[in-house]
Amino acid sequence: MTHPSTPPTTIATLDIAKHTHWFAVFAPDLTPIIPPHPITTDATALQSVIATLIQLAQTNPVALAMEPTSIYHLPWLHALTAALPPTVTCLLVHPTAVHHARTVLTAGRLRKTDARDCHAMAAAVRDGHGRPWSPPSPQQAHLRAWAAQEAATMHTLTQLAHSLSRLTDLLWPGLVARRSASAALPPLVSSRPWTRQIIQTILLHHPDPHTWRSLSVAAIQARLKALGVRCGPVRATHLAAILAAQVVLPPDQTSPLAARLATLMQQYCHHTTHLAALHAEAETLIAPSWAAVLCSIPGMSPVLAARYAAAVGDIRTITSAKALWSLAGLEPSIYASGVRSRVGQSSLAGRITLRQALIRIGASLSRHCPPVRASWLAARARGKPLAVALIHAANKANRLLFALAISQQPYQPSGA
Numbered sequence: 034m035t036h037p038s039t040p041p042t043t044i045a046t047l048d049i050a051k052h053t054h055w056f057a058v059f060a061p062d063l064t065p066i067i068p069p070h071p072i073t074t075d076a077t078a079l080q081s082v083i084a085t086l087i088q089l090a091q092t093n094p095v096a097l098a099m100e101p102t103s104i105y106h107l108p109w110l111h112a113l114t115a116a117l118p119p120t121v122t123c124l125l126v127h128p129t130a131v132h133h134a135r136t137v138l139t140a141g142r143l144r145k146t147d148a149r150d151c152h153a154m155a156a157a158v159r160d161g162h163g164r165p166w167s168p169p170s171p172q173q174a175h176l177r178a179w180a181a182q183e184a185a186t187m188h189t190l191t192q193l194a195h196s197l198s199r200l201t202d203l204l205w206p207g208l209v210a211r212r213s214a215s216a217a218l219p220p221l222v223s224s225r226p227w228t229r230q231i232i233q234t235i236l237l238h239h240p241d242p243h244t245w246r247s248l249s250v251a252a253i254q255a256r257l258k259a260l261g262v263r264c265g266p267v268r269a270t271h272l273a274a275i276l277a278a279q280v281v282l283p284p285d286q287t288s289p290l291a292a293r294l295a296t297l298m299q300q301y302c303h304h305t306t307h308l309a310a311l312h313a314e315a316e317t318l319i320a321p322s323w324a325a326v327l328c329s330i331p332g333m334s335p336v337l338a339a340r341y342a343a344a345v346g347d348i349r350t351i352t353s354a355k356a357l358w359s360l361a362g363l364e365p366s367i368y369a370s371g372v373r374s375r376v377g378q379s380s381l382a383g384r385i386t387l388r389q390a391l392i393r394i395g396a397s398l399s400r401h402c403p404p405v406r407a408s409w410l411a412a413r414a415r416g417k418p419l420a421v422a423l424i425h426a427a428n429k430a431n432r433l434l435f436a437l438a439i440s441q442q443p444y445q446p447s448g449a
Contacts, residue, residue: 045097046154049106057151069148094123098154124163180343186308192303206279236298241291316337329443332401344387354435361387395427
């Protein structure tokens with residue numbers, strides 16, 4: 034979108050930091066009206082900024098530019114949006130645009146300062162950068178909180194799986210680890226081991242391998258059955274062979290490690306249950322939202338739709354599928370010098386949550402949705418690597434998702 038509008042827009046900039054903010058006001062030609070200066074982060078400073086902006090808005094429209102800085106800008110954004118008149122527009126300017134404007138203004142030779150950042154934000158708004166911000170609806174806020182909690186839970190599970198893998202490989206060599214392709218015995222479980230009932234049962238109830246090594250095959254089978262695990266003679270024999278073949282630590286060393294392993298397995302099971310509850314909640318969250326229609330696409334689950342909706346926000350503020358692709362930071366970078374230019378890799382200068390959601394959606398739809406799969410197959414036929422072909426599939430999925438979200442019409446297969 035282009036700023037300023039007519040009449041010329043006064044540009045106010047607010048550089049948010051953890052301990053001290055900086056505030057400035059510029060004319061459309063970037064002449065300082067109020068030079069950049071530090072302000073406190075309390076309510077008194079907020080009221081002073083609001084009074085200044087209201088006074089300025091009586092003569093010309095005002096564009097208030099802020100750079101998203103972690104979480105510190107959000108309370109001020111909500112307070113300013115609620116108190117300012119419609120003639121003041123709150124804009125979020127991407128850090129990449131601010132960096133580029135600062136480089137141009139200083140010819141890349143001056144050190145970064147808060148005052149120069151205020152000037153650079155104003156220049157970025159003058160050059161057409163800046164996205165209008167409005168408070169999210171309660172539904173959008175709920176979706177974002179759900180997405181943040183789901184991402185944190187998945188991250189914790191990844192860390193726990195890594196710790197479980199290392200400790201199990203030390204304490205139970207050969208149980209789940211794939212040490213080499215030439216191993217005499219295959220592991221008891223070779224894929225997704227931490228979700229398998231037999232591995233969870235062993236590590237929760239009897240994580241010390243020495244409590245198993247003295248048992249016969251029949252005793253191993255009986256113990257597992259007593260713990261509620263289906264176990265036949267073949268599996269019991271397999272476990273006994275692993276215990277007999279591998280070199281394990283002495284009993285005085287395995288006892289504290291076994292307690293730690295049981296604790297890790299308990300934590301993993303707890304977070305797995307929590308993640309399942311979050312995924313069950315996704316269907317309830319998506320049903321009343323604009324993203325409900327997306328679940329009509331083959332391969333599009335409520336969880337994927339909820340991640341996508343949380344990352345996009347209000348779909349009505351997105352002008353095109355290309356803009357959405359750019360917002361995800363997946364558009365190619367353009368490098369130009371003189372009369373020469375070249376197209377580089379994805380810029381990655383966008384919302385990482387949206388980028389991750391689109392990549393995961395592209396991976397799912399490339400297996401289940403014919404148009405997206407055709408795009409993936411075409412990229413592979415042209416010799417593209419798997420990762421690049423996945424980007425092509427995500428791009429096709431992005432256009433399909435945007436079309437359905439705007440039209441609110443369910444997916445119709447070709448020829449239907």
